[in-house]
Amino acid sequence: xxxxxxxxxxFAAALAALGGVAFNVTRPAAVPAPAPSASIxxxxxxxxxxxxxxxxxxxxxxxxxxxxxxSVLAYSFTSKPIAxxxxxxxxxxxxxxxxxxxxxxxxxxxxxxxxxxxxPLWFDTxxxxxxxxxxxxxxxxxxTGSFNFSAAAESSNAENLLVLRSPDLAARYLENFRxxxxxxxxxx
Numbered sequence: 372x373x374x375x376x377x378x379x380x381x382f383a384a385a386l387a388a389l390g391g392v393a394f395n396v397t398r399p400a401a402v403p404a405p406a407p408s409a410s411i412x413x414x415x416x417x418x419x420x421x422x423x424x425x426x427x428x429x430x431x432x433x434x435x436x437x438x439x440x441x442s443v444l445a446y447s448f449t450s451k452p453i454a455x456x457x458x459x460x461x462x463x464x465x466x467x468x469x470x471x472x473x474x475x476x477x478x479x480x481x482x483x484x485x486x487x488x489x490x491p492l493w494f495d496t497x498x499x500x501x502x503x504x505x506x507x508x509x510x511x512x513x514x515t516g517s518f519n520f521s522a523a524a525e526s527s528n529a530e531n532l533l534v535l536r537s538p539d540l541a542a543r544y545l546e547n548f549r550x551x552x553x554x555x556x557x558x559x
Contacts (some may be wrong), residue, residue: 414537419518426518426532427525430506431456433534437508442548443469444503447480447519454481458488467491470552472501486558493555507545511538 419426427450434441434456441460448454448471461467470493475482485492495501506514518524518532 411537411539411543414535414540417534419516419532419534421518421525421530421532422527423525426516426530427452429532429534430514430518430520433506433508433512433514434460437465439509440466440507441468442505442507442545443467443520444501444505444548444551445469445475445520446472446500446502446504447521447524448475448482449480449521449523450525451481451522453520454484457485457490461488461490468548468552469493470495470501470548470555473556474500482558492558493552494558495551495555497554501551503547503551505544505548507541507548510541510545512536513540513544515544 417429419429430450431452434453437460441457443457457467457469468491469485471480471482473494473496474480476494482492482494504515504518504520508514513535514532515535516530516532518530519528521528524530
């Protein structure tokens with residue numbers, strides 16, 4: 372039982388024991404959960420944790436395996452290995468598109484390297500922050516989680532990453548990707 376629901380019951384029991392007074396304490400009604408925007412069967416899932424749990428290698432592996440497309444949404448993007456995998460995919464003819472949070476225009480980020488390599492790049496200027504960490508590969512694989520595409524996420528942060536193989540789930544993520552890309556500013 373959650374602690375919040377337990378405390379009123381314990382308090383009532385303690386008062387009753389001390390003074391012989393009985394209280395009728397009711398449990399709060401359950402708050403209904405909002406309806407999901409989509410119901411999709413759980414696909415096969417790979418799970419990674421950081422620090423040093425192989426998350427960067429998993430992202431690089433999935434991008435490197437791409438045959439037709441890679442769509443990236445990234446909040447923090449300072450990972451050189453992930454940038455190199457994106458550039459390599461672009462160079463081998465994979466359709467690559469990247470949307471970054473506007474904060475990633477800085478020199479620390481890999482945006483300049485992507486732009487110099489000709490990777491189509493946008494910056495989300497519409498939202499306070501674009502906090503997504505998503506890679507969709509070949510409209511069939513979704514890589515997502517709290518894992519930022521950064522060296523710190525791999526080496527020192529507590530993060531998680533999921534690799535989900537589901538064309539249905541990928542379609543939902545691509546729908547969101549396109550909406551964010553279409554509202555974003557093209558990198559100059």
